[in-house]
Amino acid sequence: MSxxxxxxxxxxxxxHGDLDALSIRNDLALPVPxxxxxxxxxxxxxxxxxxxxxxxxxYSKGDNDAEDASWSGTPLPLPLVQGADVCGYIVAVxxxxxxxxxxxxxxxxxxxxxxxxxxxxxxxYFGSECDGGFAEYTKVAxxxxxxxxxxxxxxxxxxxxxxYSTAENMLHRAAVSKGDRxxxxxxxxxxxxxxxxxxxxxxxxxxxxxxxxxxxxxxxxGADDTLTRDCNWLAxxxxxxxxxxxxxxxGPRWPELLDMMRPFGRYAVSGAIAGHTxxxxxxxxxxxxxxxxxxxxLSEEVFGNLVKRIEAGDIAPxxxxxxxxxxxxxxxxxFEQKAHIGKFVLTF
Numbered sequence: 277m278s279x280x281x282x283x284x285x286x287x288x289x290x291x292h293g294d295l296d297a298l299s300i301r302n303d304l305a306l307p308v309p310x311x312x313x314x315x316x317x318x319x320x321x322x323x324x325x326x327x328x329x330x331x332x333x334x335y336s337k338g339d340n341d342a343e344d345a346s347w348s349g350t351p352l353p354l355p356l357v358q359g360a361d362v363c364g365y366i367v368a369v370x371x372x373x374x375x376x377x378x379x380x381x382x383x384x385x386x387x388x389x390x391x392x393x394x395x396x397x398x399x400x401y402f403g404s405e406c407d408g409g410f411a412e413y414t415k416v417a418x419x420x421x422x423x424x425x426x427x428x429x430x431x432x433x434x435x436x437x438x439x440y441s442t443a444e445n446m447l448h449r450a451a452v453s454k455g456d457r458x459x460x461x462x463x464x465x466x467x468x469x470x471x472x473x474x475x476x477x478x479x480x481x482x483x484x485x486x487x488x489x490x491x492x493x494x495x496x497x498g499a500d501d502t503l504t505r506d507c508n509w510l511a512x513x514x515x516x517x518x519x520x521x522x523x524x525x526x527g528p529r530w531p532e533l534l535d536m537m538r539p540f541g542r543y544a545v546s547g548a549i550a551g552h553t554x555x556x557x558x559x560x561x562x563x564x565x566x567x568x569x570x571x572x573x574l575s576e577e578v579f580g581n582l583v584k585r586i587e588a589g590d591i592a593p594x595x596x597x598x599x600x601x602x603x604x605x606x607x608x609x610x611f612e613q614k615a616h617i618g619k620f621v622l623t624f
Contacts, residue, residue, distance in 0.1 A: 277310040280315070281368060282306055286411025287604050288355040290439040292333035304357070304450055307415035311395030314377060314418045315368035316384070320434035320598075321328060322361030322464065323607050323620040325549065330358060330404055333607075352404065359409035360386040360402045361619075363433035364578045366421065373418045381430075382421040383437045383583070384409065387574040399466065401574045410604065412624055422583050427465035432593035435619040436586060437579075442546050443474050443522070444580045444585075446571045450520045450542040454479030457516065459536060462524035463499065464490045464617045466594075472499055473524045473591045475600075483518070486524075497594075507564040510535060520544070530554035537566060594618025 285465050286304045291297050309315050329335060330352070363385040366377050370393070372423040384432040389395065401415065402408045424433060452458060458475045462468040463484030475482045476498040484499040491502040503509060509529070513536035521533050521543045527550025534557075537543065543566060561568065596616035600623060607620050 279415070280306055283313070284412040286357050287359075287363065287496075287601065289331055289352070289358055290355050292331065292336075295608065296330075297331050298605060299355075300562065300602060300621055304411060306413055309368060309370040309373075309415050310560070311370040311372040312390065312393050313370045313607045314366045314373055314382075314421050315413055315415045316362065316364040316382060316421060317367045317408050317413055318362055318364040318411060318624055319430035320363050320624070321359045321622045322434045322438060322466070323611050323622060324360055324364050324438050325547065326360055326401070326404070327358045327410075328612065336540070341579045350405070353406070354470055356403075357407040357409075357411045357414070358403040359411075359414075359622075360384075360404070361434050361436075361438045361621075362409035362414060363403075363430045363437075364409070364414070365422075367413070368504040369418065369429065371435050377418065377421075377423075380421075380423045381433075381503055382423050383415075383433055385420040385422060385442065385579040386438050387568075387579075388417065388420055390419065393417075401572075410559060410601065410622065411420050417425055422579060424583055425587050428586070431595055431598050431621045431623055433586070435466070435593045435595050436470075436582065436591075436622050439619065440470040440474070440591065441574055441579050442467045442571070443471035444583060445574050445580050446471060446522050446544040446569075447474055447478065447548055448578055448581075449571050450522070450544040451571045452478050452480050452520055456480045456519040456521045458482050459485065459513075459518045459533070460524075461485045461533070462463075462547065463494055463502075465524065465549075465614070466619045467524050467547065468522075469494070469497060469594050469618055470591070472497055474507075474585070475522070477585065477590045480520075490617060517541070523547070525550045526554050531560070534560045534566060537564065539564045540566070540568060542567045546571045552616070553560075597621075598623050600624075
């Protein structure tokens with residue numbers, strides 16, 4: 277650590293609220309690794325719904341009460357460096373980590389089972405319960421820093437960790453396999469477009485729900501068919517029910533998703549951008565023998581499998597635009613317009 281600076285530039289979340297809750301600083305202390313940690317010089321970091329939701333206090337069930345505003349339902353350690361999507365280079369290691377790892381290019385697994393040298397009793401999320409990647413340097417347990425052998429750029433690799441691991445986890449939990457008919461909501465976003473690619477890699481037939489203006493782009497990405505957000509979904513699915521629904525939207529049309537599923541179908545959810553409180557007719561659930569799967573914590577093998585797919589070229593990065601870290605507020609404003617396909621990435 278002696279050759280590294282003592283201070284760094286980064287963005288800190290100071291409170292829950294609007295964009296004024298983000299402060300760019302040049303005097304942040306460099307992270308100090310625990311024995312099993314690595315320190316990473318951040319090259320690029322993706323922008324996610326999670327960052328914006330956390331800033332606004334959306335995860336709180338008590339009207340943006342700061343006492344339960346993290347993923348785990350506990351207070352956030354403010355001020356906080358957010359950022360769950362990171363590509364960077366290991367520049368220092370803790371005393372129990374092989375020094376030969378210095379210099380590795382890595383991406384960070386955002387669902388953490390270890391932090392500050394301690395095995396966690398319940399998972400943390402990188403950039404939520406602990407500091408993340410919106411800074412020049414960050415630290416994480418060595419086991420959560422995965423080396424990647426790829427010709428992709430740093431920004432392209434930074435588009436993968438959060439959205440693609442979330443998507444792969446949903447597909448894994450829903451046991452998507454060759455021949456399954458899969459419906460994906462919010463298919464033009466980071467997780468949705470990742471789920472589309474990963475489902476096709478598994479041999480599924482994929483129907484993507486998106487805006488009319490993005491239908492052709494998603495077909496080019498591999499979707500077998502598309503539906504618009506306001507068309508008659510039930511008429512489409514009448515004779516072509518789905519084995520799996522991958523949902524990132526929820527909202528007022530949520531009951532229709534269950535009606536579109538086959539008996540013994542699997543529904544996996546990891547987002548609710550159209551509204552988190554929905555009506556459930558329990559009769560639909562039990563008379564169709566459906567499985568409802570909430571997906572946040574990554575299954576153990578998911579991130580390693582994702583890295584293998586990246587290295588094999590099975591999936592392609594979707595970087596819509598890059599911004600310097602100083603423009604994080606503009607990146608979040610643009611992100612909320614939902615006019616893009618894929619990811620926005622901050623660079624250093």
